[in-house]
Amino acid sequence: xxIFDAHxxxxxxxxLEPNINFIDGPMLHVTxxxxxxxxxxxxxxxxxxxxAIHPSMRFExxxxxxxxxxxxxxxxxxxxFIRNKDDLTSLKKGEIGAILALEGCDxxxxxxxxxxxxxxxxxxxxxxxxxxxxxxxxxALEERQGGLTRLGKEAVTLLDGAxxxxxxxxxxxxxxxxxxxxxxKVIASHxxxxxxxxxxxxxxxDQIKALIHHDGQIGITFVPDFLxxxxxxxxxxxxxxxxxxxxxxxxxxVGFGSDFDGIEQTVIGxxxxxxxxxxxxxxxxxxxxxDVCGFLYENFASRF
Numbered sequence: 001x002x003i004f005d006a007h008x009x010x011x012x013x014x015x016l017e018p019n020i021n022f023i024d025g026p027m028l029h030v031t032x033x034x035x036x037x038x039x040x041x042x043x044x045x046x047x048x049x050x051x052a053i054h055p056s057m058r059f060e061x062x063x064x065x066x067x068x069x070x071x072x073x074x075x076x077x078x079x080x081f082i083r084n085k086d087d088l089t090s091l092k093k094g095e096i097g098a099i100l101a102l103e104g105c106d107x108x109x110x111x112x113x114x115x116x117x118x119x120x121x122x123x124x125x126x127x128x129x130x131x132x133x134x135x136x137x138x139x140a141l142e143e144r145q146g147g148l149t150r151l152g153k154e155a156v157t158l159l160d161g162a163x164x165x166x167x168x169x170x171x172x173x174x175x176x177x178x179x180x181x182x183x184x185k186v187i188a189s190h191x192x193x194x195x196x197x198x199x200x201x202x203x204x205x206d207q208i209k210a211l212i213h214h215d216g217q218i219g220i221t222f223v224p225d226f227l228x229x230x231x232x233x234x235x236x237x238x239x240x241x242x243x244x245x246x247x248x249x250x251x252x253x254v255g256f257g258s259d260f261d262g263i264e265q266t267v268i269g270x271x272x273x274x275x276x277x278x279x280x281x282x283x284x285x286x287x288x289x290x291d292v293c294g295f296l297y298e299n300f301a302s303r304f
Contacts, residue, residue, distance in 0.1 A: 002041040002297040003276055004255060005030075006219035007101070007169075007190040009262030011065040012048045014072060022072050029260035032077040034273040035096050041297060042082060043096065043273075044125065044189065045069055047118075048103040048262070051130070058107035059114055066100070066121050073098050083122050084163075088304050099304075101189070104130035104139075104170065105155065115155060124304075125165035125189065128152055128175065131201075138172040140200045147174035148182075156182045165189075165304075168211075169201070169219075169257070176207055180214055185303065187211075190221035190257030192241045199226050205248060212250045217303050219257025220245070222267045233267045235282050242283075242295065251291060255300040 008030045014020055017027070024033040035043055047065045049058045074081050082088050082097040091097050100122050106129075108114035115126070128148070129139035136152035138144055148156065156179055159166050166183040168176045169191045179186055188211060194202035203211070203218065211218055220241050224233035227241065238256075245254045260266075260273055269278045283292045 001039060001280055001293055003039055004042040004297045004300040005040055005273070006044050006187070006255060006257035006300055007046055007221065007262070008043060008258060008260045009046055009048055011045050011068055012050065013261050014068045015061060015065050016050070022077055029266070029272045031273070032079070032096075037274040038276040040273060040276065041091060041097060042088065042099060042301065044099040044101050044257070045073060046101045046103040047123070048130070049107050055106070055109065059109070062102070062107040062118065066118070069098070069100055081122065083124060085304055088301060099124050101125035101167065103127050104134070105136050106130065106134045110135045110151060112151070112155060112158060115158065119162050119164060123164070125167050125187070126159055127167035127170050127189070128155065130170050137175040139170055140172055142172060145172045145174055147172065148178040153178065153182060160184055173204070173207065180210060186214055186216040187219070187303070188216070189219045190223070190259045191218060192220055192226040193244045196241060196244060197226055197229060202226055208245055208248050208250060212248065212253045215253070215303070217253055217255060217300055218245060218250065219255050219300070221257050221259045222270050223259050223263050224265050224267060227267065235267060235269045235279055238267060238270070238279065239282060239286065252294060252299055255295055
């Protein structure tokens with residue numbers, strides 16, 4: 001079965017460890033070999049600039065990650081750059097598509113020209129914040145919990161005009177509702193259900209239903225703290241969140257955004273990308289094959 005994974009942090013690890021081996025190295029959850037073994041057809045790669053990097057250096061760091069993407073992921077590893085729907089639908093059997101995403105706009109500071117530059121370089125999905133506030137909006141962990149700023153609304157309008165995904169994972173709830181009013185193509189690339197685990201990064205039932213009504217997409221993530229209140233998470237916890245979204249009417253609006261390489265602790269049985277096979281096998285015990293194909297690939301791919 002084809003797989004579309006909506007979030008990983010390989011580029012962040014490459015930024016911090018320039019000599020890391022993406023082809024088949026042991027230091028990554030996601031490698032070329034692992035993607036091939038798992039049958040992943042499309043992997044989204046996030047540009048996430050760590051907060052420890054000085055603000056004056058963050059845009060340069062983002063550009064460095066773009067360069068790493070094209071040199072190490074596309075050129076050296078042979079993944080195919082996916083920028084639009086035509087690229088996606090023309091993927092050949094055995095090819096692995098790579099989509100470039102921006103996780104948090106801290107690196108642009110207050111300069112939308114920088115955002116336009118990243119879009120021209122091929123970014124197809126943009127999240128306005130990471131967990132905290134920036135010039136565009138408040139993040140999910142910001143105590144103030146404000147919505148979009150004037151600049152944030154201008155940025156969302158820019159993304160809407162470019163046909164780019166607006167990713168509301170990491171955004172405050174007020175910012176979430178602002179985005180739904182301003183943008184046609186909204187996703188939550190790696191978020192789970194707050195009614196199961198009351199974590200600020202998870203979505204409320206009202207948010208999930210609104211995304212479904214908006215024809216958006218939700219990527220269930222493999223972050224243990226978002227999946228369960230226990231000290232460790234198992235594949236059944238992933239399926240529990242999927243079941244809940246389906247119960248709200250989201251069977252055609254749910255997929256997966258692993259957050260591999262952005263997490264230290266992993267789900268038991270889902271410790272790296274090639275372990276997707278274990279998730280597929282469990283899903284097929286409870287859902288029809290056509291539904292599982294939707295969860296794994298078609299739901300995200302159809303909205304790109």
